[in-house]
């Protein structure tokens with residue numbers, strides 16, 4: 001049975017970096033693109049990071065029963081929704097393996113939708129101080145740094161990824177991203 005490898009972790013734990021490197025290292029993995037109502041950022045492309053959409057389209061998909069999971073955050077820049085759609089990207093009858101990226105909440109709902117035997121959680125962890133430093137350094141390089149959003153997200157992650165939630169979702173293994181190559185090697189052992 002084809003698996004769905006699901007990369008998740010707190011903000012600035014290195015999910016995007018790891019996700020991109022895994023796709024380079026294992027090109028046979030198929031990407032699953034999620035949807036968002038947040039504005040597209042400089043350098044992003046439609047259908048690459050996300051399908052960028054709006055509240056009306058989201059409602060349409062919801063009414064058609066196509067939304068697998070959705071989350072809306074009251075960000076420092078207004079409400080932003082992120083959601084996963086059953087739009088044919090995942091063919092459950094095939095032997096294809098897929099790579100997804102999201103949150104603990106989206107993982108849990110996707111797992112409930114496709115079945116526990118199909119989902120493989122890849123939980124990325126970095127010591128909080130190091131992670132905050134990486135987040136700050138990343139933000140500092142932006143043309144218009146959004147420090148308030150960085151802080152909101154850092155604090156929200158404390159709640160969203162608390163130990164009892166990780167336990168409920170049966171996240172046992174943690175892939176420590178101190179050293180990127182070592183972390184990737186550990187993950188590749190699971191993806192083989």
Ligand SMILES: Nc1ncnc2c1ncn2[C@@H]1O[C@H](COP(=O)(O)OP(=O)(O)OP(=O)(O)O)[C@@H](O)[C@H]1O
Pocket residue numbers: 009010011012013014015016017018134135137138177178179180181
């Ligand atoms: N092992 C590592 N060592 C040092 N820096 C790293 C490492 N892994 C990732 N980084 C850097 O840390 C920052 C955060 O990484 P990344 O953007 O991949 O995190 P993320 O988990 O996707 O964050 P977010 O959820 O906020 O989008 C980036 O600047 C990235 O280059």
Ligand SMILES: Nc1nc2c(ncn2[C@@H]2O[C@H](COP(=O)(O)O)[C@@H](O)[C@H]2O)c(=O)[nH]1
Pocket residue numbers: 038071073082101102103104152153156157160
């Ligand atoms: N667990 C939480 N996840 C959050 C929160 N705010 C946003 N997010 C998730 O982060 C990424 C954002 O990605 P980006 O491409 O817009 O940088 C996305 O998966 C959101 O679900 C939050 O408060 N808690």
